[in-house]
Amino acid sequence: MAEEWRPDVLGAGFEQLTLPLGTDDEGAVVATLVRSMPPWRLRPRPLHDVDVLYVHGWTDYFFQASLAAFWDTRGARFFALDLRKYGRSLREGQTNGFITHLEAYDEDIAAALAEIRRDAPGRRLVLLGHSTGGLTLSLWADRHPGEAAAVILNSPWLEFQFSAAARAAISPVVGIRAKRHPFTAAPQLDFGYYARALEEVADPNDPVTINLEWRPELSWPVRTAWLDAILTGHNRVADGLDIDAPVCVLLSARSAPPLRWSADLTNVDSVLVVDDIARASLKLGASVTIERIDGALHDVFLSRRIPRVDAYRRLDRWARGCLAPRI
Numbered sequence: 001m002a003e004e005w006r007p008d009v010l011g012a013g014f015e016q017l018t019l020p021l022g023t024d025d026e027g028a029v030v031a032t033l034v035r036s037m038p039p040w041r042l043r044p045r046p047l048h049d050v051d052v053l054y055v056h057g058w059t060d061y062f063f064q065a066s067l068a069a070f071w072d073t074r075g076a077r078f079f080a081l082d083l084r085k086y087g088r089s090l091r092e093g094q095t096n097g098f099i100t101h102l103e104a105y106d107e108d109i110a111a112a113l114a115e116i117r118r119d120a121p122g123r124r125l126v127l128l129g130h131s132t133g134g135l136t137l138s139l140w141a142d143r144h145p146g147e148a149a150a151v152i153l154n155s156p157w158l159e160f161q162f163s164a165a166a167r168a169a170i171s172p173v174v175g176i177r178a179k180r181h182p183f184t185a186a187p188q189l190d191f192g193y194y195a196r197a198l199e200e201v202a203d204p205n206d207p208v209t210i211n212l213e214w215r216p217e218l219s220w221p222v223r224t225a226w227l228d229a230i231l232t233g234h235n236r237v238a239d240g241l242d243i244d245a246p247v248c249v250l251l252s253a254r255s256a257p258p259l260r261w262s263a264d265l266t267n268v269d270s271v272l273v274v275d276d277i278a279r280a281s282l283k284l285g286a287s288v289t290i291e292r293i294d295g296a297l298h299d300v301f302l303s304r305r306i307p308r309v310d311a312y313r314r315l316d317r318w319a320r321g322c323l324a325p326r327i
Contacts, residue, residue: 003017003018004017005017005035008034009088009211010034010063010065013036013037013038013065014034014035014036014037014065014068015034015035015037016032016033016034016035016088017032017033017034017035017115018030018031018032018089019031019032019033019108019111019112019115021084021107021108021111022107026091026093026094026095026098027091027093027094028091029084029085030084030089030091031081031082031083031084031089031107031108031111031112032081032082032087032088032089033079033080033081033111033112033115033116034062034079034080034081034082034088035077035078035079035080036065036068036069036071036072036077036078036079038069038072038073044075045073045074045075045076046074046075046320046323046324046325047071047074047075047076047319047323047325048075048076048325049123049124049325050071050075050076050077050123050124050125050126050149050323051076051077051079051116051117051120051123051124051125051126052071052076052077052078052079052126052128053079053080053081053109053112053113053116053125053126053127053128054067054078054079054080054081054128054129054130054133055080055081055083055109055127055128055129055130055133055134055136055137056080056081056082056083056086056087056130056131056132056133057130057131057132057133057134057157057299058097058131058132058157058219058220059096059097059215059216059219059220060086060087060130060131060132060133060214060215061082061086061087061088061211061214061215062080062081062082062087063208063209063210063211063215064208064299064301064302065208066206066208066301067128067301068080070312070315070316074316074319076126077116077120077123079112079116081108081109081112083097083105083108083133083136084099084104084105084108085097085098085099086214087211087214087215088214090214095183095223096220096221097220097226098183098223098225098226099225099226099229100178100182100225100226100228100229101229101232102135102136102139102229102230102232102233103139103143105136105140106140106143109140113125124149124150124323125147125148125149126148126149126150126151126152126319126323127140127141127148127150127151127152128152128153128154129151129152129153129154129156130153130154130155130156130299131154131155131156131157131271131272131298131299132157132230133156134153134154134155134156134157134158135156135157135158135230135233135234135237136233137151137153138151138153138156138158138237138241138243138247138284139233139236139237139241141241141243141244141245142236142241142242142243142284142285145242145244146244148243148245149245149322149323150245150246150247150248150319150322150323151243151245151246151247151248151284152247152248152250152315152318152319153247153248153249153250153281154250154299154300154301155250155251155252155269155271155272155274155277155298155299155300156249156277156281157230157272157277158234158237158277158280158281158284159234159237159238159272159273159276159277159279159280160231160234161271161272161273161276163273163276164238164276167231167234167235167238168235170231171228171231171232171235174224174227174228174231175228175231175232177224177228178224178225178227178228181224182223182224182225183223183224183225184223184224185221185222185223185224186221186222186223186224186227188218188219188221190218190219190258191218191258191259191261192217192218193258193261193265193270194258194265194270194271194297194298195216195217195218196217196261196265197265197266197270197297198210198297198299198302200263200266201266201297201302201303201304203304203305203308205305206305208302234280237280237283237284238280238283239283240283241283241284241285242285242286243284243285244285244286245285245287246285246287246288246289246322247281247284247285247287247288247289248288248289248291248315248318248319248322249277249278249281249284249288249289249290249291250291250293250296250300250311250314250315251269251274251277251278251290251291251292251293251296251300252268252269252274252292252293252294252295252296252297252298252300252303252307253274253292253293253294253295253296254267254268254269254274254294255268255269255270255272255273255274255275256268256269256270257270258270258271266297266304267295267296267297267304267307268296268297269296269297269298270297270298271298272298274292278290278292289318291311291314291315291318293307293310293311293314294307294310295307295310296308296310296311
């Protein structure tokens with residue numbers, strides 16, 4: 001059974017709950033559900049019957065309090081999930097973020113939804129995923145029709161960075177190696193430029209504190225079996241999903257390869273090729289909206305103030321249209 005809710009590392013207004021998920025070869029496995037606890041309001045808000053579940057990306061965890069506040073002010077209940085072996089859920093001796101198939105996260109999500117719905121069944125569910133979390137939630141929504149009222153993706157990792165052709169070519173090779181040497185690490189290609197860009201654009205009026213043990217400046221080693229799981233997910237997206245809820249995809253207007261530092265990296269997505277992600281997004285379902293935001297970073301909600309405000313404005317417009325109060 002889950003433990004009791006307790007104060008979260010984000011401080012006042014947030015609580016966390018540990019969700020036991022059994023054991024694997026590295027010991028006890030848990031996920032962690034975080035909930036926002038906004039001040040009680042007398043008047044109902046437009047999204048008063050909505051629950052939002054956020055899932056983070058690779059080498060990441062939930063720390064974006066302002067994102068929770070966006071939904072709080074509109075009346076929704078906001079929850080975030082630190083998946084197994086990430087952030088609050090990482091335990092000593094575990095391989096950071098390691099997974100051999102993305103469907104394993106169904107257990108994490110099911111445990112989270114059971115707690116979210118325990119005392120408030122029948123509310124509408126909005127899935128909100130960033131980067132790898134966007135891939136995970138897209139696949140989950142496809143496998144669980146009727147569960148989500150809306151899916152919102154913040155720079156979702158829907159396609160391999162080196163093109164669809166490269167993905168098709170290396171997937172079989174990675175699959176074979178994953179079976180033989182699942183923990184072998186690929187060469188490190190992260191030079192820390194994305195982390196530097198985040199520091200450069202940090203807003204002193206909207207400060208963010210990052211735990212560098214949970215989200216280091218350089219990404220974690222990419223293990224062969226984990227990469228195989230990601231490529232398998234990309235292949236499924238390329239074949240076409242059938243998400244039955246409306247989907248909103250938020251992306252930077254431009255990408256730039258992080259091969260050397262330049263100020264331009266503070267205005268672009270230096271992690272994904274956004275044009276490829278935009279094309280892949282069209283295969284998610286029958287109702288997909290793509291919002292391209294000039295000057296945005298990979299996490300659009302951590303961009304400079306002007307693109308960040310633009311991202312929230314676009315999200316607000318889309319959410320009010322797709323999640324209008326039920327009559």
